[in-house]
Amino acid sequence: MGSLTEARTSSDEGFLATRLDALINWGRKNSLWPMPLGLSCCGIELMAMIGPRFDISRFGAEAARFSPRQCDLMIVAGTLTWKMAKAARTIYDQMPEPKWVLAMGVCSSSGGMYDSYSVVQGIDSILPVDIYVPGCPPRPDAVIDAILKLQKKIERESPIKNLLAGTEVVEHEGTGVIRRQPNHAVERTELDRHPHSPAARETAVHFGAASPESLRGDDQ
Amino acid sequence: MTAPDPANAAPEAAVDTAPENPTETRVRAALDGLEVSFGAAQDAIVCVEFERELLHTVMERLRDSAGFETLTFVTCVDHLASTATEPRFEVVHQLISLAHGDRVRTRVRLTSDDATLASITDLWPGAGFMEREAYDMFGVRFEGHPNLKRLLMPEGYGHHPLRKDFPQQGIEPDRLYREWDRERRKDWNPKES
């Protein structure tokens, strides 16, 4: 069931706050109820993970709920298309704070092999992702490992401090207010730009077509 | 494998004048009097080619006179790269006769500036979805279709992705999402707008 370990060693927040943080984090990390967003083949592996053989109830995360109001952890398992992106974002917004996002499989992490017009090239362009799991599909063990790593991450959060100080408000592209910093560990350069990014789009040359407008259809 | 014995190979002209294929005989009888040509049979399936005005008549006769009672598919081919000639799109219909156990395929060429064709949803209601897909992916308009909307791509997408001049990675694939997102951000945070 995990332990009441001290979350941080620095003592600038006081004994009571750190103790309460530890208690709250202990509760949060051991009851990560997943929102199973099984979009394609990875969803099958997700089901195996929830089932008795791999059994994520050992880590307090077995209560998959199909109402976003009852979920803490959104597991995006599969290929997210731009058509589905609105639904995924709506589900994420309907989940109550605190909430975390796990990108399961290369499709949701980076678009994977679908370097295509219909697939979101990494769900981090519409959602703040906490943890990425590589694999096509990842084995259930890998996702369980990710959940354990996420538990470590939750241990290091300071809910009391955020509550008292007013949270650091981060505007994430998309909707309203997200209270955690999205993962910007990787610095992007000009060369890393994907053709889907707004900046690349302006300069893109589309296979000899005069302009994007010249290829536009007539139904809008 | 040895080279085919020239003595056993049937002369080409003989096939054209005296079709031994019973399917072709049936199709020729049903389409008698129409301006159709018989293309090279592929996959042992008889292929019929004609102008687009004839499509509805041909389909009706194939169904009612030649006994092809089931529609297999309606689809489209973009010949942009291979021919560079203007009848760029080729709409392909394939029918199957369960009673005779054979198939027939029809091809119609369309130009890109006027890619319209008669719908056959009145003959086979099941053609509806396939025509919607061909419209979505290639921009071929089927006249008389009761509900010609996009099938796979979101409405308002604005492009036809299986056309050969459409880039694989898309043109502004996130445009509709971003527009939707901007709208609802206004509800969340009225100060922004």
Ligand code: SF4
């Ligand atoms: S990562 Fe592989 S298994 Fe998972 S959804 Fe994508 S294609 Fe399917």
